Amino acid sequence: MSISLRIKELRKRKDISQKDFSNTIRVDNSQFSKIEAGKLQPTLQQLMDICSNFGVTMDWLCFGSNEAETKGKKEDDDESYKELAEARKAIIEYQKEEINQLKMDLERLKNK
Structure with a gap:
């Protein structure tokens, strides 16, 4: 499935x-x-x-x-899962910021 x-x-x-x-x-x-x-x-x-x-x-x-x-599931497992989920969200947000920065850098290079 x-x-x-x-x-x-x-x-x-x-x-x-x-x-x-x-x-x-x-x-x-x-x-x-x-x-x-x-x-x-x-x-x-x-x-x-x-x-x-x-x-x-x-x-x-x-x-x-x-x-x-x-x-x-044990409460420890639930807490670990929540921490992992928060860490993944932070990583995704960081990656989005990096992509935006790269796009801005690319635009500056194009305009030179």
Whole structure:
């Protein structure tokens, strides 16, 4: 089963509309529809948002491992996951800033 099918399965299991699901993970509804149809791959941030908002593991979402729900995990594991998620968000934000800086540098070189 693909990531898109697992996302669709999760949404139906939680009895949530596409619009509500996409709003929860901060994705445009048309983009989410493409993700669920398998026409567009979700970003890492979107996958992390799905995991944290809907209580599933990244292993299940990406690879279909047997243990889907994160319930029953030790509090230390939950805290470690939150720290890891925050670190990933910081890395992504840093990368965006670096890309913007490179674009500005490129524009300056073009204008010389």
